[in-house]
Amino acid sequence: xxxxxxxxxxxxxxxxxxxxxxxxxxxxxxxxxxxxxxxxxxxxxxxxxxxxxxxxxxxxxxxxxxxxxxxxxxxxxxxxxxxxxxxxxxxxxxxxxxxxxxxxxxxxxxxxxxxxxxxxxxxxxxxxxxxxxxxxxxxxxxxxxxxxxxxxxxxxxxxxxxxxxxxxxxxxxxxxxxxxxxxxxxxxxxx
Numbered sequence: 001x002x003x004x005x006x007x008x009x010x011x012x013x014x015x016x017x018x019x020x021x022x023x024x025x026x027x028x029x030x031x032x033x034x035x036x037x038x039x040x041x042x043x044x045x046x047x048x049x050x051x052x053x054x055x056x057x058x059x060x061x062x063x064x065x066x067x068x069x070x071x072x073x074x075x076x077x078x079x080x081x082x083x084x085x086x087x088x089x090x091x092x093x094x095x096x097x098x099x100x101x102x103x104x105x106x107x108x109x110x111x112x113x114x115x116x117x118x119x120x121x122x123x124x125x126x127x128x129x130x131x132x133x134x135x136x137x138x139x140x141x142x143x144x145x146x147x148x149x150x151x152x153x154x155x156x157x158x159x160x161x162x163x164x165x166x167x168x169x170x171x172x173x174x175x176x177x178x179x180x181x182x183x184x185x186x187x188x189x190x191x
Contacts, residue, residue, distance in 0.1 A: 013159055032185050062185040064120060064147070066177060067091060069170045071109060073100050081105075081112035083173050085120060087188075092120040106132040106172040113176035116186070125187060126150040130157070140164075143171040147179045158181065 068084040079100035086091045093113030098108040107129065114127040130146040141164040149156045160179025164171025 005061040039064050042049055062188060064183055069173055071169045079108050081109040083116045085114040085116045090115045094119060105169050109169040110176050113173040143168060143175045145175040145179055149183060
C-alpha cells in the first residue's frame with residue numbers, strides 16, 4: 001500500500017535504530033587487570049528482530065482520511081455543505097442542505113460528515129446528529145457534537161470535539177469524525 005503517515009516514519013526510524021544496535025560490532029571488555037572477559041551470548045550473537053512487535057498488525061489504516069470540505073450560502077438564506085472522506089482510494093461524499101444561521105451552519109456541516117460516514121458504512125452503521133455546540137474556551141473556538149450510532153440493534157451515544165482555529169463549520173465536520181473515530185476503527189478492523 002502506498003500510504004505512508006507520520007506513524008510509519010517514526011516506526012521505520014525505530015526499526016533502523018534497533019536493527020543497527022543488534023548488529024553492531026561488539027568488543028570484549030577488560031576486568032581491569034589486563035585479561036579479557038568473555039561477552040555473554042546475548043551480546044555476541046545478533047538477535048532476530050520480530051517486526052510484529054514494532055509495526056501494527058496489518059498495513060491498513062484504521063481511520064478514514066478527511067479529504068475535502070466545502071460550504072456555501074445562497075442569497076436566499078440556504079446553506080450547503082459537502083464532506084469528502086477517502087478510504088483505500090475510494091471517495092465517500094456526504095452532502096447536506098439547510099437554513100443558514102450561526103448554529104444552523106454547524107448542524108449542516110456535521111450532517112454532511114454523517115452522510116459521508118453513512119455512505120462508507122453502506123447501511124451497516126446508521127448515524128443521527130443529536131446536537132452541535134459552539135463554545136469559546138481559552139480564547140479558542142471549540143465545537144462539540146453529540147451523535148447517536150446504531151449498529152444492528154445496538155445504540156451508542158458518541159461525543160466529539162474539535163478545536164477550530166479559523167473555519168468553525170469545517171470544525172463541526174471534524175468534531176463528527178472525532179466522535180466516530182473509535183467505532184469506525186473497530187468497524188474497519190472487523191472487515
